[in-house]
Amino acid sequence: MTVDRTLFATTFTTLPDWPCPTCGKGHLKADKDALLNQETGPSKAAHEHDAWDPEWIERRFAALLTCNFANCGDLVAVLGDVSIVEEYSYDYDGEPTQEFNERLKPRSLSPAPLPIRPPEDSPELVKEALREAAGLIWQSAEGAANQVRQAVEHLMDEQGVTKSAPGAFVPLHKRIKEFEGKDPKNAEILLAVKWLGNSGSHAGGLTRDDVFDAFDMVELVLVNLYDTTTATIMAKVKAINTQKGPVKPTP
Ligand SMILES: [Zn+2]
Structure with missing residues (x-):
C-alpha cells in the first residue's frame, strides 16, 4: 500500500x-x-x-x-x-x-x-520514528523527512549495521553501504530515501511529495524485511502439497 x-x-x-x-x-x-x-x-x-x-x-x-x-x-x-x-x-x-x-x-x-502501513513485526523504534514523521508532515516537509531518515537509522541498528567507530559516528550513507554487502536490493532503496531526505540536494527545498516518496520506499523495505504473509502462505502451500489435501490443525 x-x-x-x-x-x-x-x-x-x-x-x-x-x-x-x-x-x-x-x-x-x-x-x-x-x-x-x-x-x-x-x-x-x-x-x-x-x-x-x-x-x-x-x-x-x-x-x-x-x-x-x-x-x-x-x-x-x-x-x-x-x-x-x-x-x-x-x-x-x-x-x-x-x-x-x-x-x-x-x-x-x-x-x-500514518500514511503507510508498516508490517506488524517491524521494529518498534522504526515505527515510532515514522509516527513522528506523520505528525510533522502537516507542519514541515523538512522535519518529517528528518524523522524518516531517523527511521532508517533505527532500521540499520536493528539490522546490526555498525553505528559508531572509535571517536566518531558512522554517517548514514556509509551504514547503508555496509548493509549493501548483505542486502543489495533493500540497500538500493534506502540509499534513495537518504538522498530524498537530504534537503541540500533540492534546489527548491523539500516537498511533501518527496517525503511521501520516502514513506513509500521505507514501507517497501519493511515489507521485504518483516512481512510474514508470503512465508505463512507458502508454508501452507508446501504442507498441502505434501499431504495432497487439506492439512488439519494439530489438536
Ligand atoms: Zn480506530
Missing part, C-alpha cells in the same frame, strides 16, 4: 476519512456540527478596507474526529487554517457564477494518521 496522496493533500474542501492511527482498521469521521470554524479578529477588521476582497478572509478551525471502528472509538484532534478561494460554477448555457469557497488547511493532527 503506497501513500494515498488525496488523503494527505495540503488543503481540503471537507476533511477526509483518514485511517485511524490507533487501530488501523477504522476511519476518522468528523461531526460537521462539532467543527469550530471562526474568523480571526484581524480578518474581521480588514473588512473596513476599501480594497477588501473575500479572499482576504482568514479563519481558524478545530475539531475532534472519531474512529468509526466499534472496538476502537479513539479520538483525533485536528486544527488548522481556513482560507477563502474564488471559484466559478457553470450552468447549462455555460454562464459562469462566481463563488467563494472555504479550504481547510490542517496544521496539526494528534495522534497523526
